[in-house]
Amino acid sequence: MRFSDFKNTVFPIIIGLVLVMISCGSKSKGDVSISQVKINNPEDEFTKVEKDTSIVLGVNQTNVYLPFLKGKRVGIVANQTSVFFTNSAAQPLDAITYTHVVDSLLGLHVDIKKVFAPEHGFRGKADAGEVVKDGIDTKTNLPIVSLYGKNKKPSEAQLENLDVVIFDIQDVGARFYTYISSLHYVMEACAEAGIPVIVFDRPNPNGNYIDGPVLEMEHTSFVGMHPIPVVHGMTIGEYATMINGEKWLTNSMQCDLKVIAMKHYNHKLKYSLPIKPSPNLPNDQAINLYPSLCFFEGTNVSAGRGTETQFQIFGSPFLNPDVYSFQFKPQPNEGSKYPKHQNKTCYGKDLTKAETINTLKLNWLINAYKNTNNKAEFFNSFFTKLAGTKTLQQQIESGMSEKAIKATWKEGLQRFNKTRKNYLLYP
Incomplete structure (x- = not known):
C-alpha cells in the first residue's frame, strides 16, 4: 500500500506505548539535555503499556508510522520539545526521562537527512525574534536548516532528495506563537514539491477554551497568518487539518497530510509540559x-x-x-x-x-x-x-470595558467554533 493512498487521513491509534501523564506537576522542568537518556534498543522501550488512562503521544506510536518511513529519505521539523518519553510520567517531574526524536529515529534506522529548526532554534536557545542560523548538529552531524529569519519557508533546494517531512513541535495554542506559522510554510512547501507531511500530535496546554478577536486578513503576519482567534483550542495536528481543509495554503493547495493522533487525550484535560516550549515560557x-x-x-x-x-x-x-x-x-x-x-x-x-x-x-x-x-x-x-x-487598540483607547470589548468578539468566535468542529480529532 502506498504512502499517498492515505492522503488527508488521520491514522487511528494502534497501540499504547510510553506515555505522558495528564499532569506532570505545577512547574515545568528547566533547561535540561534533550538527549538525557540513551536508548540502546528503542524498539523494546516503545512496546511498554503503562496505564490506559494516560496520554500516549503521536511520536510514541512507532507501529503506526515506521512502516511509512522505511526506505524513505526523511526531513524533520523539530526543537527541544521533540522527544520520546521513555518512562511513565506518573513519576515525579525530575524523574521523567526522554530522548530526542532525532536520536531515537536514528536508533530505529530511520534515514533522517536533515533537520529544520523553527523560531528559537533546534535546541531552543535563541531569543524571540532572533535570527536562527543554518548549521550542523554536533551530536548527529545532520545539517540544520533554519526556518526563522529570512528563510521561513523551506526552499525547493532544501527539500530536494527528501521523500517525507515530519513535523514534531510542542505548541501552546496561541495564534501568535509562531510554530503554527512554521507549520503552514512547511505544508505549503511540501505541497508544492509533492512531498507528504506527517505531524506527530501533542497536547495543547491551552486547549480547553477559545477566545479573542478573530484575525482580519489585512493584518496577516508571521505572528498571525489565518482567520482564527487568539486562543484557538486545537492541537497542532488538528490545526494542520484545518490549514488543509480550509485551503489556506497558496493557491488553495492541499498537502498530502497524515496526523499521528494521540491516545486518551481530550481538550478538557490539564496537561503540564515537562520541557519548556521556548526560552520565555518556563513553567x-x-x-x-x-x-x-x-x-x-x-x-x-x-x-x-x-x-x-x-x-x-x-x-x-x-x-x-x-x-x-x-x-x-x-x-x-x-x-x-x-x-x-x-x-x-x-x-x-x-x-x-x-x-x-x-x-x-x-x-x-x-x-x-x-x-x-x-x-x-x-x-x-x-x-x-x-x-x-486595529479595533482592539481603538476600543481600549476609547475606554471600553473588558466585558463590552469581549461582546464584540462573539459573532466571530461562533463562526470559528463552527468551522473548528470539522477538524477536531478529540472530544
Whole structure:
C-alpha cells in the first residue's frame, strides 16, 4: 500500500506505548539535555503499556508510522520539545526521562537527512525574534536548516532528495506563537514539491477554551497568518487539518497530510509540559498567562522578559507606582539578550501566584493603559499584528470595558467554533 493512498487521513491509534501523564506537576522542568537518556534498543522501550488512562503521544506510536518511513529519505521539523518519553510520567517531574526524536529515529534506522529548526532554534536557545542560523548538529552531524529569519519557508533546494517531512513541535495554542506559522510554510512547501507531511500530535496546554478577536486578513503576519482567534483550542495536528481543509495554503493547495493522533487525550484535560516550549515560557503559569500577557509585547510595558518570571509579571517605568507597587528590573538573560527597559525600575503586577485562567483577560492591559503616564507611546505597531485587528487598540483607547470589548468578539468566535468542529480529532 502506498504512502499517498492515505492522503488527508488521520491514522487511528494502534497501540499504547510510553506515555505522558495528564499532569506532570505545577512547574515545568528547566533547561535540561534533550538527549538525557540513551536508548540502546528503542524498539523494546516503545512496546511498554503503562496505564490506559494516560496520554500516549503521536511520536510514541512507532507501529503506526515506521512502516511509512522505511526506505524513505526523511526531513524533520523539530526543537527541544521533540522527544520520546521513555518512562511513565506518573513519576515525579525530575524523574521523567526522554530522548530526542532525532536520536531515537536514528536508533530505529530511520534515514533522517536533515533537520529544520523553527523560531528559537533546534535546541531552543535563541531569543524571540532572533535570527536562527543554518548549521550542523554536533551530536548527529545532520545539517540544520533554519526556518526563522529570512528563510521561513523551506526552499525547493532544501527539500530536494527528501521523500517525507515530519513535523514534531510542542505548541501552546496561541495564534501568535509562531510554530503554527512554521507549520503552514512547511505544508505549503511540501505541497508544492509533492512531498507528504506527517505531524506527530501533542497536547495543547491551552486547549480547553477559545477566545479573542478573530484575525482580519489585512493584518496577516508571521505572528498571525489565518482567520482564527487568539486562543484557538486545537492541537497542532488538528490545526494542520484545518490549514488543509480550509485551503489556506497558496493557491488553495492541499498537502498530502497524515496526523499521528494521540491516545486518551481530550481538550478538557490539564496537561503540564515537562520541557519548556521556548526560552520565555518556563513553567505552567507562564504558559497559562501567555495568551493574555503577550499583548504587552505590542506596548511599552514589559511582560517579564529579562527576569526569571517571564509572562508571569508585567510592568513599566511609565506605570503609576501609586497603583502598581510591585517592582522589577529586567536584565539580560538566556531568554532575552536585550530586554525591554533593561536596568530600569518597572512598576507593575506580580501574577506568579494568580489562579489558573480559562479565558483571555484584558483587564491587565486596560488598567495599564489607564494608569500610564505615557499614553501617546503606550501602543506600538506590533500591537495590531498581535491583536489581528486595529479595533482592539481603538476600543481600549476609547475606554471600553473588558466585558463590552469581549461582546464584540462573539459573532466571530461562533463562526470559528463552527468551522473548528470539522477538524477536531478529540472530544
